[in-house]
Amino acid sequence: MKLLPRLSRRTLVMAGAVGALTVAASAVVPTADAQAATGCAVTYTTTSWAGGFTANIAIKNLGDAVDGWTLGFTFPDAGQRVGQGWSATWSQTGAAVTARNVAWNGTLATGASTSIGFNGTWASANPVPTSFTLNGTACTGTTTPTTPPPPTTPPPTTPPPTTPPPTTPPPTTPPPGGVTPVAINGQLRVCGANLCNQYGKPIQLRGMSTHGIQWFANCLNDASLDALADDWRADLLRIAMYVQEDGYETDPAGFTNRVNGLVDEAEQRGMYALIDFHTLTPGDPMYNLERAKTFFGAVSARNAAKKNVIYEIANEPNGVSWATIKSYAEQVIPVIRANDPDAVVVVGTRGWSSLGVSDGSNANEIINNPVNATNVMYTFHFYAASHKDNYRAEVERAAARLPLFVTEFGTVAYTGDGGVDVASSTAWIDLLDRLKISYANWTYSDKAEGSAALRPGTCASGVYTGPNVLTQSGALVRDRIRTPDNFPTA
């Protein structure tokens, strides 16, 4: 008979809205040698805001290797609910919550850890759960207060897991070929005027932009993101976080968490996540400089270890000079680099990210005076019914000198509404394909406007594939996105 030492360690940290709890336990092994040793350590960290919270949970297996696990805990308050979760299958009955492994994290060797989490809601109070079980074994201990973490975001959590290795099936149906865009391409970097993958080969990412996440969160859930990854075979999810218009400025911690949750959702499906600081009105990015530093400091610290994150620091500067945009970029980029030195950063351009063309200028102002930083790309946006040959000509000319990223385009007019211009949209996408310029289409939402890919009512219905879902714009863009990728590995 073998007795494992009883571990008894638990720390509880509460500082403002940030809470963390560590629970460790190891069970006594019964006499039979065949009986597996069990034990677990759980760290539960939350960040909350009015009515909502994000929980990040690190699970460490202290027993024998397991193949398949279930984590159980009980919410202390009856009003706490699990919402959108990641890296596990979540369910809740009354106050009891269970999280079951997904395909790629079911096997946990002795000493191995995995990280899961969810966004939740609370009604009257949001206390941290204090006891956990793993495959039925209780993880219990005593509370020892520790020094509270600094009161700023991001939460001091273990980041959720990195992308599963290519041999492990992702939690959703794998795309044809079996491996995801992130699994193949890994950490991206700028090489010359291109975006290159981990093999140093130029690639093009094709995907969709959300609408404003303050308005169309209901279009962003497991089913819709599965459809984007599997049915659309998208490489990229752009997360459009407006700063004004009821966006980030109204709830910085809450929006930061929502963005992080979507980064994880993209990662689980092997898609890149483009974090869009969606400034629009006012057009001077300096108006939001301090907010940008706070936000990008938080998301870059939290996501530094991930390979799927690209930072877009200003959606559409307008009414300002290139010199002002460049100065903004040179103040925000160091904040990102301090945490995440190797991530690609995309910088907005003059005239609503038109490379200056909509202001009567052109890309020379950037070519002659580029941002003083490496691993940087420049934003170009177009709306096909409004922006045509002269814009295409400038993109083709500039692409020889500048790494360009079309972080947003519409098939319709610049208002985001009206009819699809099929001829101009086709000419644009053909050009982007030929030049290997990455793109995201506005929008993966069901707003009643011409640019939306989903028909009104789709997100309430919960069905994202099949004949009754796509608008004319959605059908055109999906047909272009879902063709096989060309991701060279040698």
Ligand code: IDC
């Ligand atoms: C539009 C949306 C529309 C919303 C409006 C104001 O389509 O539903 O009411 O913003 O927030 C952009 C912007 C993008 C615009 C889009 C269409 O980046 O926010 O979205 N557009 O007007 N630049 C050029 C066009």
